[in-house]
Amino acid sequence: MADSVSPVERGILAAVLTPVTENLAPDIESWLAHCRRLLTEGCDGLAVLGTTSEANSFSLDERLALLDAAAAGGIPGAMLVPGTGCCAIPDTVALTRKAVEIGAAGVLMLPPFYYKPVSDEGLFAAYYEVIQRVADSRLRIYLYHIPQNSGVPITFGLIEKLLAAWPDIVVGIKDSAGDFANMEAMIDTFPGFRVFSGSDEFLLPILRAGGAGTITACNNIAAARSARVYADWRNAAAEDWHREVVAVRQTITRFPLIAALKEVMAQATGRPGWRLQRPPLQALSPEDAARLMGELGKVGFAVKQAA
Amino acid sequence: MADSVSPVERGILAAVLTPVTENLAPDIESWLAHCRRLLTEGCDGLAVLGTTSEANSFSLDERLALLDAAAAGGIPGAMLVPGTGCCAIPDTVALTRKAVEIGAAGVLMLPPFYYKPVSDEGLFAAYYEVIQRVADSRLRIYLYHIPQNSGVPITFGLIEKLLAAWPDIVVGIKDSAGDFANMEAMIDTFPGFRVFSGSDEFLLPILRAGGAGTITACNNIAAARSARVYADWRNAAAEDWHREVVAVRQTITRFPLIAALKEVMAQATGRPGWRLQRPPLQALSPEDAARLMGELGKVGFAVKQAA
Numbered sequence: 001m002a003d004s005v006s007p008v009e010r011g012i013l014a015a016v017l018t019p020v021t022e023n024l025a026p027d028i029e030s031w032l033a034h035c036r037r038l039l040t041e042g043c044d045g046l047a048v049l050g051t052t053s054e055a056n057s058f059s060l061d062e063r064l065a066l067l068d069a070a071a072a073g074g075i076p077g078a079m080l081v082p083g084t085g086c087c088a089i090p091d092t093v094a095l096t097r098k099a100v101e102i103g104a105a106g107v108l109m110l111p112p113f114y115y116k117p118v119s120d121e122g123l124f125a126a127y128y129e130v131i132q133r134v135a136d137s138r139l140r141i142y143l144y145h146i147p148q149n150s151g152v153p154i155t156f157g158l159i160e161k162l163l164a165a166w167p168d169i170v171v172g173i174k175d176s177a178g179d180f181a182n183m184e185a186m187i188d189t190f191p192g193f194r195v196f197s198g199s200d201e202f203l204l205p206i207l208r209a210g211g212a213g214t215i216t217a218c219n220n221i222a223a224a225r226s227a228r229v230y231a232d233w234r235n236a237a238a239e240d241w242h243r244e245v246v247a248v249r250q251t252i253t254r255f256p257l258i259a260a261l262k263e264v265m266a267q268a269t270g271r272p273g274w275r276l277q278r279p280p281l282q283a284l285s286p287e288d289a290a291r292l293m294g295e296l297g298k299v300g301f302a303v304k305q306a307a
Numbered sequence: 308m309a310d311s312v313s314p315v316e317r318g319i320l321a322a323v324l325t326p327v328t329e330n331l332a333p334d335i336e337s338w339l340a341h342c343r344r345l346l347t348e349g350c351d352g353l354a355v356l357g358t359t360s361e362a363n364s365f366s367l368d369e370r371l372a373l374l375d376a377a378a379a380g381g382i383p384g385a386m387l388v389p390g391t392g393c394c395a396i397p398d399t400v401a402l403t404r405k406a407v408e409i410g411a412a413g414v415l416m417l418p419p420f421y422y423k424p425v426s427d428e429g430l431f432a433a434y435y436e437v438i439q440r441v442a443d444s445r446l447r448i449y450l451y452h453i454p455q456n457s458g459v460p461i462t463f464g465l466i467e468k469l470l471a472a473w474p475d476i477v478v479g480i481k482d483s484a485g486d487f488a489n490m491e492a493m494i495d496t497f498p499g500f501r502v503f504s505g506s507d508e509f510l511l512p513i514l515r516a517g518g519a520g521t522i523t524a525c526n527n528i529a530a531a532r533s534a535r536v537y538a539d540w541r542n543a544a545a546e547d548w549h550r551e552v553v554a555v556r557q558t559i560t561r562f563p564l565i566a567a568l569k570e571v572m573a574q575a576t577g578r579p580g581w582r583l584q585r586p587p588l589q590a591l592s593p594e595d596a597a598r599l600m601g602e603l604g605k606v607g608f609a610v611k612q613a614a
Contacts, residue, residue: 114363122587280429
């Protein structure tokens, strides 16, 4: 975790959960502890303030405070890829500036996501405004394709326009739509463009296809396994680890994703407060929690209980 | 526009456009002038900071400043129904508090709209947090059903729960989904619940069905006609006016809605700046603008050119 690490560009990133206090404010100390734990467990980087982080449920000030806390807490900026895309350009600019300021390796930028459908020209204009206003050559943007939440897909036409305009700034994408053919096609069409999968299922396939790695929710609890896949992806041995990661993912996704991961964190840390979420998201029922832990046990995922 | 007007509860409301400056900041003076013009033309109230207002493209501070400007500019709070629903509860609370502070007749509250699908229990919890934190008996909430943008429909089950918990606070809904059967069913199912249509097509039908009126984008340019319908809706004479309103609506909606309305405003006021929008939304092309004005002319809608 030395400050001299080079900015993360590939590998295993966690879409970092955000624990909250009883008052539903970000629990900064628990969050920092979680960030440190993830780096220890083998994450190459931390995608904080993304979908799994409930970022859009936090105000701009709350999000800026989390980024300041990461810097003050010694999380190396080079390992951070914070989510910064909001509906309103001034918010995206403020968050992106802060990310650059703390030395983030890059930002994961949702398109403005209230209006739909919107044209590629309109989206290009939105990125134009952000990039012009941030006005910093250190900026590195990963696009964020998650149409099931945003309602605003990132098309090949848009990527092409953005790469033509800012080849040094627009460096990659996180594809959370779950269609591997789309990821492969981006890798083939845009050489050098770093394509991360948002789904653990494609960890090994995307590395073999020349992709950059994964940025996933399950890496909050399965980073050690994912890291083994990444370390060894050229060898058949990686396949066993990959099967384990996929089994965890498939179990977790039978439940509301963030609630399920927070349940595991509550059990692993012995802190019931980990279960809390900002509405409209909610904790699992005790019945679902018990079922989740049972099913995770069946796929060999044992939660290390806190002492 | 006396300060003693009673809070608007029925009638014709405009979903007020927000003009922006060349720097894409809200153009407060033009906006106030537009608000005043709409009240003069017969609007019973002003739904500022909604979808047509590009509210989600403005930061919290920009939106708070607009509400302050309305109060300072003498727009009676009793005629305002500002949009206040954001993805993040603290933002919704801050905007809602400001609306109550300036004496707004009510607020039009989008549900948190990033996560989908979400349960009615989760949405209820989100409203609970907002209402508890605003903690003001003057608060009046209109729900906002616009699943084509929000991705989060307002179900009958949710309305029932909200009315049971806060019968004096949750007073109505704006239904922008365009399904008249849903509006009729809400009117029948929830007596006293004020149902506004977000589509001009249903202005006369919803009044006849016992609904509250319309909150529409086209009322930015057709308020005088809509007001004639509202004044006379019990009589057959209203039908001619209604046909005119519907013709304008049908013409406008063949184009991107906000862009088309801003084009009409640019021509009516002689201020080209009215065409500007925050990305990802964009102005009409000159070709589309010419086509729009031609088609509006064919349905008898003449733009009064500025002197």
